[in-house]
Structure formats: structure tokens, C-alpha cells
Amino acid sequence: MSELIELGLKESAELIRNRDISAVELTEACLERIDAHNESINAFITVASDKAMEMAKASDERVKEGRARLLEGVPLGIKDMFCTKDVLTTAASHILDNFVPPYESTVTANLWKQGAVLLGKTNLDEFAMGSSNETSYFGTSRNPWDTTRTPGGSSGGSAAAVADFMCPGSLGTDTGGSIRQPAAFSGIVGMKPTYGRCSRWGIVAFASSLDQAGPFARSVEDVALLFRGMSGHDPLDSTSADRPIENYDAGLDDLNIKGLRIGLPKEYFTDGIDPQVKAHIDVAIKNFEAQGAELVEISLPHTKYAVPTYYIVAPAEAASNLSRYDGMRFGLRIDGENLADTYTKTRSAGFGREVKRRIMTGNYTLSSGYYDAYYLKAQKVRQLIRQDFVDVFDKVDVILTPTTPTAAFKIGDRIDDPVTMYLNDIFTVATNLAGLPGISVPAGTIEEDGKTLPVGVQFIGKAFDEQRLLQVARAHEKMANFQMRNAA
Numbered sequence: 001m002s003e004l005i006e007l008g009l010k011e012s013a014e015l016i017r018n019r020d021i022s023a024v025e026l027t028e029a030c031l032e033r034i035d036a037h038n039e040s041i042n043a044f045i046t047v048a049s050d051k052a053m054e055m056a057k058a059s060d061e062r063v064k065e066g067r068a069r070l071l072e073g074v075p076l077g078i079k080d081m082f083c084t085k086d087v088l089t090t091a092a093s094h095i096l097d098n099f100v101p102p103y104e105s106t107v108t109a110n111l112w113k114q115g116a117v118l119l120g121k122t123n124l125d126e127f128a129m130g131s132s133n134e135t136s137y138f139g140t141s142r143n144p145w146d147t148t149r150t151p152g153g154s155s156g157g158s159a160a161a162v163a164d165f166m167c168p169g170s171l172g173t174d175t176g177g178s179i180r181q182p183a184a185f186s187g188i189v190g191m192k193p194t195y196g197r198c199s200r201w202g203i204v205a206f207a208s209s210l211d212q213a214g215p216f217a218r219s220v221e222d223v224a225l226l227f228r229g230m231s232g233h234d235p236l237d238s239t240s241a242d243r244p245i246e247n248y249d250a251g252l253d254d255l256n257i258k259g260l261r262i263g264l265p266k267e268y269f270t271d272g273i274d275p276q277v278k279a280h281i282d283v284a285i286k287n288f289e290a291q292g293a294e295l296v297e298i299s300l301p302h303t304k305y306a307v308p309t310y311y312i313v314a315p316a317e318a319a320s321n322l323s324r325y326d327g328m329r330f331g332l333r334i335d336g337e338n339l340a341d342t343y344t345k346t347r348s349a350g351f352g353r354e355v356k357r358r359i360m361t362g363n364y365t366l367s368s369g370y371y372d373a374y375y376l377k378a379q380k381v382r383q384l385i386r387q388d389f390v391d392v393f394d395k396v397d398v399i400l401t402p403t404t405p406t407a408a409f410k411i412g413d414r415i416d417d418p419v420t421m422y423l424n425d426i427f428t429v430a431t432n433l434a435g436l437p438g439i440s441v442p443a444g445t446i447e448e449d450g451k452t453l454p455v456g457v458q459f460i461g462k463a464f465d466e467q468r469l470l471q472v473a474r475a476h477e478k479m480a481n482f483q484m485r486n487a488a
């Protein structure tokens with residue numbers, strides 16, 4: 001069994017297609033692993049065993065008939081933000097803990113069309129608001145490298161599931177770092193595509209101008225393959241880009257590093273970075289240099305405003321998006337004496353502390369008298385942040401930064417201090433504000449309190465340049481030779 005669960009995504013699909021293993025055996029192995037480990041890791045909110053077995057059997061049938069598809073038989077964990085038809089979808093919130101969607105999100109539908117298998121729905125911070133998975137109504141997910149630590153957030157369950165070999169790949173959403181940060185904390189690869197690359201239709205909305213779906217896996221090649229299967233234009237999402245999808249997993253090794261211009265933004269190499277993290281980033285930079293890449297010091301001068309700008313824009317959009325949870329159409333309802341009282345009781349009981357904080361700050365910054373000073377100002381600063389990237393991408397092909405200032409922190413350490421928690425997003429939020437693609441790839445491990453913990457390096461690319469971004473990530477991966485924890 002341990003051999004099966006250690007297989008990568010691409011490898012699994014190939015073995016299934018060649019009938020060396022069956023989709024049913026692989027799915028069973030994953031389900032057994034979840035059964036044995038989920039109590040301690042808490043990566044899955046819902047395990048869809050019956051559905052998974054049914055989908056795996058259908059995969060094996062297709063293989064027999066010679067109709068195998070791109071992701072045939074590959075079992076995936078899906079962040080519980082994606083609506084899955086007839087399968088509970090909670091957004092890790094009490095207000096949605098009885099919600100069974102009557103429809104499927106476009107991104108997951110794309111994956112099922114390619115033959116992938118739904119294993120279950122993974123844990124996250126409530127409505128994807130958080131950086132540690134601790135705001136989940138279903139309890140925090142834990143980091144398989146050290147279960148006293150967070151796997152990151154908000155897509156913590158998706159990252160922990162892949163890092164703990166419960167599945168070869170999973171989906172997350174990234175509004176301000178929620179794919180890249182958990183990937184870094186969990187020692188795996190996670191990519192946030194360009195805004196518009198993947199459809200948002202059927203994903204529980206957090207901050208619509210920032211939200212983007214993306215893949216997690218244990219290698220760049222697997223992330224590339226999953227990305228290819230999930231992305232594409234969707235008329236149901238008006239912000240979805242009508243651009244061709246490339247064969248991202250092919251040609252990953254074709255990059256000529258010689259002459260590749262890598263930007264190192266001076267604002268991202270500050271004193272706040274843990275020296276052990278910094279050491280790994282320095283090695284990554286030196287590796288590229290040794291292969292002939294050109295390292296260019298660049299400046300993204302508005303970086304210091306990224307976290308405050310994000311924490312105005314994202315809550316403002318969230319406050320609007322979350323107004324739909326009123327107890328009337330779906331989810332929790334607590335009846336009150338009249339309509340207003342029902343709203344109040346439902347929302348008071350249904351949302352957790354962090355979500356309430358976002359709704360309150362969001363409504364505050366949108367209210368008349370404060371709108372110009374906060375929301376409008378933030379939109380203007382967002383434009384400056386975006387322009388910073390436009391300017392530097394004239395000079396460089398890709399940007400390299402740490403993904404996070406530290407390795408995974410301890411569960412409980414930051415949850416009572418929202419500002420410290422928000423500051424953890426310092427290297428990831430600007431990418432979302434600018435709508436650019438970013439990827440986190442393991443850079444190495446450090447030792448802390450006698451535990452080995454992974455560290456990630458982030459690459460940021462030009463809009464819709466995922467092909468090159470993945471090639472750069474792959475080049476780094478080969479040079480870094482990161483040691484994944486073993487499944488045993």
C-alpha cells in the first residue's frame with residue numbers, strides 16, 4: 001500500500017492507463033491512508049468513499065475500453081470551497097455545514113471530465129479567511145511534518161493531505177496566499193494561476209477580484225498536469241480569460257537558464273526573514289546563477305502597502321459576498337421573532353470570529369464617510385502595486401522571493417493576534433492584488449525545536465506566462481533536490 005500512495009499524479013495516471021495498476025486499487029489505498037491518518041491530521045472534512053469508488057470503477061472501465069483520459073483514475077482532495085454536486089460543501093463554516101450543492105464547480109467538473117476521482121473535501125480556514133487553518137469550524141488541520149504546527153492556510157487540509165500521502169494531488173484557492181503558503185509550510189508544490197485562468201464559477205466566493213483556484217502536488221510536473229486539467233475559459237465566469245491552454249507538463253525541461261533574467265525585489269529581502277529560511281533562498285539564487293541566469297536587483301516600491309491594501313480590499317469584497325448567507329435560501333437558519341431577528345440570530349451563530357471581523361471591517365471601509373478614505377484609497381494603491389510589477393517585468397522574466405518569512409508556526413501561537421497573522425501574508429498578497437501567477441516550490445528543510453520543517457521559494461511570473469513559470473520552478477526543483485518526508 002505504501003508504494004501506491006507514494007506515486008505521483010502523472011505516474012499514477014500512466015500506470016492506470018497502461019493497466020499496471022487499477023484506479024480502484026489506488027483509490028482504495030488513498031482511502032485506507034485517510035482512514036488511518038485523518039484523525040490526527042484532520043485534512044478532510046468529508047471523505048466521499050462511495051462516490052470515489054464509483055468514479056474509480058468508471059475509470060477502470062474506460063481504460064478497458066481504450067478511452068483513458070488525461071487524469072484517468074487519479075484521486076484528488078478538493079478544498080471544501082468548491083461546490084461538488086450532491087457532496088456536502090461547507091467552506092468550513094457552521095453557516096454552510098448542511099449545504100449540499102445541486103451543481104458542480106467548473107474547475108472540478110473539468111477534472112472529472114479528464115477522468116480524475118473525487119476522494120473528498122479538504123479542510124480550510126472558514127471561508128478561506130486565515131493563514132493557519134485554525135479558523136475552521138471543523139477544527140484545525142495539522143502539519144504532517146510536526147503535528148503541533150499548522151500546515152498553513154487557508155488551504156491547509158489540501159496541503160496536509162498531499163504532504164501526508166493521502167492523495168497525489170489536491171485543489172486549493174488562493175486569495176492572498178492560501179495555496180503558496182500552505183505549500184511552503186507542508187513541503188509540496190502549489191501554484192496560484194493568473195487571475196482569470198481558472199473559472200471561479202461554483203467556488204464559494206471570498207474576495208471575487210482576488211480569488212483564484214490552483215493545484216497542489218508533490219512535484220512541479222504533477223502541478224503542471226493538474227493545472228492543465230483544471231484550467232480553461234468558462235462563459236459562466238465573466239472574468240475568465242479566453243486564452244489557449246498549453247501542455248504545461250510537456251517541455252518542462254526545455255528552459256534555457258542561461259540568460260534567464262531573475263528579479264530579486266529588495267523589499268522582499270528584509271530583516272524579518274528567519275535566517276534559516278533566508279539561507280535556503282540564497283542557495284536557490286546561487287544555483288540559478290551557477291547555471292548562467294542573470295540576477296537583477298529590482299524594486300517593487302509599493303510592497304509595504306500590500307498587506308494593508310489587501311486587508312481592506314479582501315474584507316470589503318467578503319462583506320458583500322457573505323451577505324447572501326441570511327438563512328433564507330440555504331445553510332443554517334435560526335428562527336427569530338421577525339425577519340431581522342432571524343438574520344441576526346442566523347449570522348451570529350453561523351459565522352466564526354474571524355469571519356465576523358472581516359464582515360465588520362469590510363462594511364466599515366465601504367460605509368459612507370469612510371469609503372473614500374479606505375476602500376477607494378486601497379483601490380488606488382492596488383493600481384500602484386500592479387504598476388510596480390508591470391514596470392519590473394520589462395527588465396526580468398520572473399521574480400524570486402521567499403514564500404513566507406518563517407517555516408510553519410505552532411498551532412495556537414498567532415490565532416489571538418490578527419495583525420501578526422495577517423503579516424504572515426507579506427510575500428504573497430501582492431501577487432493577488434496584481435493578478436499574477438505565483439508558485440511555491442520546496443527549497444529545503446530547517447531544524448526547529450528538534451523537528452525538520454520545510455521551507456518554500458516563490459516564483460512570480462508575468463500574466464498568463466504559467467508555462468515559463470512552471471519551467472523555472474522545475475529548474476529550481478532539480479537543483480534543490482529537496483527530500484520529501486517519507487510515507488512510513
Ligand code: GLN
Nearest residue numbers: 128129130175176177178
Ligand atoms: N491569509 C489570507 C487571508 O486570511 C489569505 C487567504 C486566502 O488566500 N484565501 O485572507
